[in-house]
Amino acid sequence: MATTVPHPSSARPWTALRDRLLKVAELVTTPLLPTDYLDLVDPLRSGADLRGRIEAVQHETRDAATLVIRPGRGWRTHTPGQYIRLGIDVNGVRQWRAYSVTSDLGRQDGCITITVKAIPDGKVSNHLVHRTRPGTVIQLDQAAGEFVLPAERPGKALFITAGSGITPVMGMLRNRAHDDATDVVLVHSAPTADDVIFAGELRALAAGGRIRLVERHTDADGMLDPATIAELVPDLHERSTYACGPVGMLEALEAHWETAALTDRLYTERFRPRVLVTGEGGTVSFARSGTTVDADGATPILDAAEDAGVLMPSGCRMGICYGCVLPLREGAVRDLRNGEITTAAPGDGVLIQTCVSAAAGACDIDH
Amino acid sequence: MTALQKKPENPIAHLSAEDIEIIGKELDTIRQEVRDSLGEDDATYIRRVIDVQRKLELGSRAALLASMFPPAWLIGTVGLSVAKILENMEIGHNILHGQWDWMRDPKIHSTTWEWDMASPAAQWKHSHNELHHTYTNVIGKDNDLGYGIMRVDEDQRWHPLYLAQPLWNFINACFFEYGIAAYDLELGKNLATKKRRSNPEFRAAATQVLKKIRNQAGKDYLIHPILSGPSFLPTLAANFTANVVRNLWSHSVIMCGHFPEGVETFEKTSIDGETRGEWYVRQMLGSANISGSKAMHLMTGNLSHQVEHHLFPDLPSNRYAEIAPRVKDIFDRYGLTYHSAPLYTQVASAWHKVIRLSLPNGWLAATTPKNAPAQIVKLVRMTTGGPKVRRALQQAA
Numbered sequence: 001m002a003t004t005v006p007h008p009s010s011a012r013p014w015t016a017l018r019d020r021l022l023k024v025a026e027l028v029t030t031p032l033l034p035t036d037y038l039d040l041v042d043p044l045r046s047g048a049d050l051r052g053r054i055e056a057v058q059h060e061t062r063d064a065a066t067l068v069i070r071p072g073r074g075w076r077t078h079t080p081g082q083y084i085r086l087g088i089d090v091n092g093v094r095q096w097r098a099y100s101v102t103s104d105l106g107r108q109d110g111c112i113t114i115t116v117k118a119i120p121d122g123k124v125s126n127h128l129v130h131r132t133r134p135g136t137v138i139q140l141d142q143a144a145g146e147f148v149l150p151a152e153r154p155g156k157a158l159f160i161t162a163g164s165g166i167t168p169v170m171g172m173l174r175n176r177a178h179d180d181a182t183d184v185v186l187v188h189s190a191p192t193a194d195d196v197i198f199a200g201e202l203r204a205l206a207a208g209g210r211i212r213l214v215e216r217h218t219d220a221d222g223m224l225d226p227a228t229i230a231e232l233v234p235d236l237h238e239r240s241t242y243a244c245g246p247v248g249m250l251e252a253l254e255a256h257w258e259t260a261a262l263t264d265r266l267y268t269e270r271f272r273p274r275v276l277v278t279g280e281g282g283t284v285s286f287a288r289s290g291t292t293v294d295a296d297g298a299t300p301i302l303d304a305a306e307d308a309g310v311l312m313p314s315g316c317r318m319g320i321c322y323g324c325v326l327p328l329r330e331g332a333v334r335d336l337r338n339g340e341i342t343t344a345a346p347g348d349g350v351l352i353q354t355c356v357s358a359a360a361g362a363c364d365i366d367h
Numbered sequence: 368m369t370a371l372q373k374k375p376e377n378p379i380a381h382l383s384a385e386d387i388e389i390i391g392k393e394l395d396t397i398r399q400e401v402r403d404s405l406g407e408d409d410a411t412y413i414r415r416v417i418d419v420q421r422k423l424e425l426g427s428r429a430a431l432l433a434s435m436f437p438p439a440w441l442i443g444t445v446g447l448s449v450a451k452i453l454e455n456m457e458i459g460h461n462i463l464h465g466q467w468d469w470m471r472d473p474k475i476h477s478t479t480w481e482w483d484m485a486s487p488a489a490q491w492k493h494s495h496n497e498l499h500h501t502y503t504n505v506i507g508k509d510n511d512l513g514y515g516i517m518r519v520d521e522d523q524r525w526h527p528l529y530l531a532q533p534l535w536n537f538i539n540a541c542f543f544e545y546g547i548a549a550y551d552l553e554l555g556k557n558l559a560t561k562k563r564r565s566n567p568e569f570r571a572a573a574t575q576v577l578k579k580i581r582n583q584a585g586k587d588y589l590i591h592p593i594l595s596g597p598s599f600l601p602t603l604a605a606n607f608t609a610n611v612v613r614n615l616w617s618h619s620v621i622m623c624g625h626f627p628e629g630v631e632t633f634e635k636t637s638i639d640g641e642t643r644g645e646w647y648v649r650q651m652l653g654s655a656n657i658s659g660s661k662a663m664h665l666m667t668g669n670l671s672h673q674v675e676h677h678l679f680p681d682l683p684s685n686r687y688a689e690i691a692p693r694v695k696d697i698f699d700r701y702g703l704t705y706h707s708a709p710l711y712t713q714v715a716s717a718w719h720k721v722i723r724l725s726l727p728n729g730w731l732a733a734t735t736p737k738n739a740p741a742q743i744v745k746l747v748r749m750t751t752g753g754p755k756v757r758r759a760l761q762q763a764a
């Protein structure tokens with residue numbers, strides 16, 4: 001709150017002047033910062049922490065909704081397929097989650113959209129889909145992620161999606177992934193026809209001949225496996241393939257592409273890590289915030305610490321972005337994805353990803 | 368008062384070890400229930416208080432830009448005093464206790480908050496949260512008892528210097544924020560020897576305090592007066608007044624928390640191997656509440672619920688009122704005294720104690736209009752005589 005941001009002096013006179021004015025403003029508001037007062041008036045202004053305002057909530061299916069978000073002035077746009085991190089207060093507690101951006105870059109109103117599917121017992125997804133009101137101000141982070149089309153569009157593309165996994169792909173389709181150069185096939189599965197998010201828009205694209213759409217309703221037809229996909233899309237191996245969906249589906253696809261020695265033509269986006277091994281927990285202490293937490297062996301240290309009120313750095317919360325890395329001064333942690341144990345002796349300061357690491361004994365974290 | 372352990376009638380003699388543990392369990396249950404029910408309403412509450420406080424401060428400072436006009440001066444000074452009190456009490460003190468950390472909002476968190484106070488948040492958190500709240504009312508451990516400069520207990524030997532204690536206490540009240548900064552720095556102890564003075568840790572801490580004081584004083588006594596142009600002096604006076612009002616108010620509230628007659632103190636050795644139940648009971652006996660309206664609770668930062676605050680220092684302050692009846696019920700069922708009285712009663716009681724202890728043991732109680740001249744002679748002799756004379760006269764009493 002009162003951490004004063006250093007203002008590097010600049011050669012440009014107006015920057016220097018602005019910096020000096022800011023310094024004076026800080027003298028006027030200390031111990032708070034000028035932003036603490038400006039936030040009362042305009043939380044979306046430029047120079048503020050990036051935030052957004054929810055302008056509308058549009059229902060897509062019985063458990064999915066699209067949120068139209070007006071990002072703050074600091075928003076730097078996104079590449080279709082990327083995700084944003086969003087922080088929202090659920091029951092008074094700030095929660096951060098990642099959501100793929102689904103909007104068209106050419107939107108006139110400057111808003112972006114995300115589409116959320118409420119999962120059973122999901123804290124944030126249910127809040128966003130069922131309880132969020134327009135006008136709510138949320139915290140945002142700039143777009144990130146590698147799940148994007150290359151600058152040079154592939155001649156033939158295949159998208160394989162399931163459930164809410166359609167979102168990053170919809171972000172691409174709305175931004176003309178299907179332009180004339182690309183021959184697009186989309187294989188999408190959902191429990192029933194009514195559960196298909198963006199059904200109308202996808203079917204219209206197919207009817208207009210822009211894409212070939214293969215819809216699979218798993219309640220009636222069963223799960224999609226790679227063998228079936230190979231039957232449905234005979235030229236599958238000639239296509240650059242982009243897949244997003246449940247962990248099990250992605251793993252089956254990866255195995256199949258590996259057997260075909262085509263791993264470099266498969267790109268996947270995961271919404272959550274696969275937890276493989278859990279073990280004994282331990283006491284995790286955070287020296288600088290003076291907190292000690294008893295964490296079990298299945299809970300990421302990130303979650304355990306946040307539940308105890310520690311402010312933790314975080315990002316994707318699933319082990320890909322390294323936004324949650326902190327030094328382990330001493331102790332042992334287990335990587336929940338593969339069971340690997342990392343230990344640190346005093347003074348080591350081994351960097352660990354707290355979002356996919358659970359305590360495996362007493363831990364002392366430098367934070 | 369005398370440390371509880373030395374009293375002829377120990378107020379907890381009737382409690383068995385088992386009773387004490389059950390009290391601890393009952394209080395743990397209350398704590399957990401509140402924790403589990405924290406939610407959006409609580410978050411809305413603290414954000415609203417912060418919002419109102421900031422707007423009130425902005426408005427008052429704006430009014431003071433024209434403080435050469437008496438009505439503007441008056442409105443601005445009153446508004447700023449209230450804003451400063453809210454900022455220190457309901458907002459700063461409670462956020463720094465970690466009462467709102469559960470919201471995980473980095474803007475309202477004990478590790479990021481800084482307040483309008485001479486003592487930097489980090490230093491205050493150490494001496495207040497870690498020492499005072501752990502060693503509440505333990506003589507020699509809890510320096511909040513008289514801030515290390517006062518005689519707070521009959522068992523401390525009387526010295527003529529203590530006659531100045533009421534004056535001292537009043538001056539401390541007026542400049543309370545600086546007193547607290549000095550106390551957080553353990554200034555008395557650290558300035559005592561050359562070795563301590565040159566200790567780099569102490570020096571770093573002192574530098575931080577000086578920087579903080581420079582910022583806060585610079586803002587109130589230089590920057591805002593300059594912004595007021597021709598109203599320079601009236602604005603300076605207004606800011607000074609608001610700071611003194613805030614200091615007097617917070618000093619009074621804090622004195623009411625542990626100093627009124629009837630609040631117990633404890634011996635150092637009594638807390639060795641203390642159980643959770645025993646810790647709770649010490650907090651119950653060592654604190655006193657202030658009764659009053661909602662506005663009163665808000666302005667004291669809910670330290671008017673000092674008993675509840677000391678039992679649950681990290682539960683959000685807006686919840687103390689609702690659990691107070693249940694806490695009082697525990698006191699009643701276990702035959703303990705729940706101290707609660709209006710502000711003026713508690714302030715008077717605390718001052719009475721300050722004055723009583725500034726005088727030799729028993730002197731104030733023994734003095735009547737009739738024997739006043741004789742008592743005064745005795746006091747003068749005790750003041751001017753050496754330790755031997757004092758001891759002899761004290762024993763004769």
Ligand SMILES: Cc1cc2nc3c(=O)[nH]c(=O)nc-3n(C[C@H](O)[C@H](O)[C@H](O)COP(=O)(O)OP(=O)(O)OC[C@H]3O[C@@H](n4cnc5c(N)ncnc54)[C@H](O)[C@@H]3O)c2cc1C
Pocket residue numbers: 083097098099100101114115116117118119120121122123124125126145164167168270271272316318
């Ligand atoms: C890069 C990225 C992009 C994402 N994009 C989207 C998107 O566009 N739309 C969208 O709806 N979600 C998306 N997600 C998932 C989203 O971030 C949340 O994980 C999801 O909304 C669940 O959060 P929650 O708070 O509701 O569930 P939690 O309360 O965190 O979890 C409740 C339970 O559900 C399980 N669970 C958590 N996540 C999932 C999941 N994805 N599927 C099934 N079970 C789960 C948990 O293990 C737990 O048992 C994305 C995630 C990532 C990492």
Ligand code: FES
Pocket residue numbers: 314315316317318319320321322323324325353354355356
């Ligand atoms: S939060 Fe992204 S790697 Fe941990």
